[in-house]
Amino acid sequence: MSPVDNQDRSIRERAADWLARQQGGAMSAAESDLLEQWLQADPRHRQAFVQCQHLSQMTDFLRDDPDLNAGLPEIRKSAEQRFRVRGRLRWLGAVAATLLVAMAVVLGRDYYAIEYYQTGIGDQRVVHLEDGSTLMLNTDSRVGVRYRRDQRALFLERGEAFFMVAKNPSRPFVVNVQGSQVRALGTAFNVALRAEKVRVAVTQGVVAVESEDMQGRSRQLAKMLPGQGVRYAANRPQDNSGVIPINLEKVTAWQTHRIYFDNERLEDAIAEYNRYTTRKMVLVGDALADQRISGVFNIGDADGLAFALEQSFGARINKNDRRILVLAPRSSPKSQLPE
Incomplete structure (x- = not known):
């Protein structure tokens, strides 16, 4: 192994070590x-630390993976031997990053064979997957794709995506x-992850949402048909809305570069608009x-939305190339934007 490889491995091990401490609380x-100083000392340090964070997320997603589990005994043995030499065995089993440390050193990130697709703020992207399915990403979104023999596994890390699934009963399509x-x-559905809240909406076929209960058993939260959806807290899926009717025109408006407001609080509507632009x-x-707004607006048309606020609420607008200020009118605002 070359000196460069040894150095890269040392950085990767140190990054995993720091993450183990951090996750251990x-x-x-x-x-x-000291961690912050280490991260700032070399760009490779921060890159390795971020990669370890991604690996940590993947350990939850892939904990039932048969290929990975087959190699775990040897991986854990290698990790334990390395940590005993360093006198840090006290962390093993105490934090979820234990498995991360082993995989980061023994297998490396390439083991997962996950291909990532992402978009920046204001961008959208259509991806045609190898199985014939189609993935459409909304603004500021990131999705990982990993195909196995028995499952098509995808990972929504942030943002929102629309999935049009090619039928293959022998390889279920699962979005984690x-x-x-x-x-x-074989179906089409939308999944959004925002502020630790998940929203699922079905446009075609049948979709089921599952999570593990406190005993680690898989439990179905909802089974939905077209025009139905469910909402739940990402960290507590059991706290969910149950199956509810969904306005599909509103949910899918972003796919045609539009934003659909249906009696939304103005503060919430502006927050939604800001997801699509750097000009806030x-x-x-x-x-x-608390004023209510309804209507359909083009994504990126800040001037059009600002004009509507002027006309409907009497808002005073102060804008430049970087931001648009919306100020209260000098007199009382109108009640609502006409549909």
């Missing part, structure tokens, strides 16, 4: 400062979202926050 303020799974065979719209004060 036992880091002191002094150790946190922070511990829950959205399952389909800022609502100044609380006077207009």
